[in-house]
Amino acid sequence: MPSPDSTPRLQLRQISKRYPGCLANDAIDLCIAPGEIHALLGENGAGKSTLMKIIYGVTQADTGEMLWQGQRVNIRNPAQARQLGIGMVFQHFSLFETLSVAQNIALAMGAEAGTPKQLEPKIREVSRRYGMALEPERLVHSLSIGERQRVEIIRCLMQDIRLLILDEPTSVLTPQEADELFITLRRLAAEGCSILFISHKLAEVRALCHSATVLRGGRVAGHCRPAECSDQQLAQMMVGEAAALIGEYPKVSGGADFLQVNGLSWHNPDPFGCSLSDINLQVRGGEIVGIAGVAGNGQDELLALLSGEQTLPRDGATTIRFAGQAVADLRPDARRQLGLAFVPAERLGHGAVPELSLADNALLTAFQQGLVSNGLIERSKVEALAQQIIQRFGVKTPGTHAAARSLSGGNLQKFILGREILQQPKLLIAAHPTWGVDVGAAATIHRALIALRDAGAAILVISEDLDELFQISDRLGALCAGRLSPLQNTTDTLLSDVGGWMAGHINPTHSSATA
Template identity: 75%
Template sequence: MSTTTLPTRLSLRGITKRYPGTVANDGIDLAIAPGEIHALLGENGAGKSTLMKIIFGVVQPDAGSIVWEGQPLVMRDPAQARERGIGMVFQHFSLFETLSVAENIALALGAGAGTPKQLEPRIREVSQRYGMPLEPQRLVHSLSIGERQRVEIVRCLMQDIRLLILDEPTSVLTPQEADELFVVLRRLAAEGCSVLFISHKLNEVRALCQKATVLRAGKVSGTCVPSQCSDLDLARLMVGDAEGLEAKYRKAEGRAAFLQVEGLSWRNADPFGVSLKDLSLDVRAGEIVGIAGVAGNGQDELLALLSGERTLQGRDAERIRFLGEPVAHLRPDARRRQGLA
């Protein structure tokens, strides 16, 4: 469906939300047309989730206005948002695991929608129609992660859905499940439903979304057509000038290490645990250092030694140094007093 000749479905004007010590949203403008898949991008803490909660009525803005299908609207709560045809699938699912699919959907739709038994045929019909088959009588705890997300989406589709908000929907999905989700979203958009899609996966955004709004530090840093941008273009909007960041990193490289781990070995007494062997790393001023690896390969053990949950004595205390001083023998409170938390 063409979005160029249709009026704006949702328009946010100057949305601002303040919390003690921070401005989560600072004068944000955003417009979404019917049938448009619109991405909302930004680093963690950029203000994306706060903005979505404002649209869905979970949070009230301190300033700014919401215009829904041409009419000013004060979104008081999620029930009002659902009445307007707005559905949201949160990153962390809000399902009761001991209840069935039909019972969960009935709870969300309210008594007026019918009993779980009455909803079962409609659940089957809607889920089959959009290629997300569900068995209404199955208990949620027996479903896979992908199937649980289907329940959340079908719950939204059981309404007269006009805007579907998805917060990091592919973060828990396999690539095959993500592809299946994109088929559903494209079909919804073709039927005129607007989709607001939050993701950190830029390749998905470029493949799926027709437009993107990028937030940085609570403000709109730019808008673009993702298919016409490279990942680097989108990353610059999200985090700022790439050359400037690279210069800061080069500057940090020349600084003394705040934290030094040298030749760290530690034998885990747990026969099912992981021991560390000759591990070394430096963390310099201004650096963010990642510890990567499949879970269960020593990350927990390393963090326990760095935090002071586990200590080392004698010459091994020299293996971990903070600001040049050995700290591996210190408990967590002593390390915190030195500035290591």
């Protein structure tokens, strides 16, 4: 850390930003020193993302001033921010899916950095150095969510930056990958680079960050040194009441099998994708089964086959059954009629249509719940459902007319999950249910999942957050290279066991349905 009298790298004074019906930032003061790792904390909707966009030039403040290395600046766009030495990794990715990794990075760095082909060796070197393996030639649409996050991080690390803004950078990283990233961030800080770190994982904030600014309701609620605070104290600064945020849930054994996957193998025609090999999986009514794994090890492929987005020929239909009925050749709507609800990994564009209102997004998957009569949409029922989701799950939004893209990540996640849960499914499949959400939203989501489990639903959660899986799962397993480990009772499973499964140390003598 630099001496206290050093000129701040970045200083914000009385920054305010108002949107229709919302004061996102209210007279924010923030100061970051050279070489400082500074956390920005707050629940979803507290104003963190808006403030980051102002610093990066994506949007402009209404009032206040910004000083960069002691000089007042008006950052009009991200290109100007990058020229100053500011890099940002957004929570929602800004990648062109039809282009390769190298082409995306070349676009961000400009023509003077070289052609995509010329950048490929450096991309490989940087990705290896930071422990985030990437192949520069791969097309982005073929990458998993975790791999796309790596592209965003490496794209910034390849630039000559003096301030690196990271918005939930570890949300889809394994603990080992996060540790590697922290080594890199500490090295960057030691070299004088300032880092503004947004995360809802309070343990990582306490381990990594020198100082923190906490936002609540768009205003600064306080400052602290995270290493000197407990998770409960940080959570209380963020949301005001932390007693119910970190819960322990009883483990149960469930009832009869609802989801049955027997000998599922699938060859992925994408040369960069992952094929599945002899997957055996049972999820009982009234239990939560959690599946861990490093991104790119078959999670996306398994989700597609279970949801119906990828079907199998009729002669392979018996490999996936709902309550004994073969479904592998059925499309998603037919599976939903049998009781399936699905929360995909990607919120915007997959879980919700960004431009549509919340009411219309509620209709997208719940139209079979009496919202359409004789081919006509029952608008009053659609509005009532959307309003019910907002109220039951504490979604912060101006109303059902708000576009999905206008919500913060955690609030959109609560809306999507609420939309699926209120359909009272017999089987809920959820990918990364609390990715990038704050401790309050995560607690809301976890309680909703436990309540649905206790009502008798079978729940399958695929996540890279091992703490979450151990907290809510009744049984646990892991995917590696398209193979599924045994499923074990969570109470009988060690973190080292799951880590071994994620690394491919799978005992073939056990069935993956082990109770």
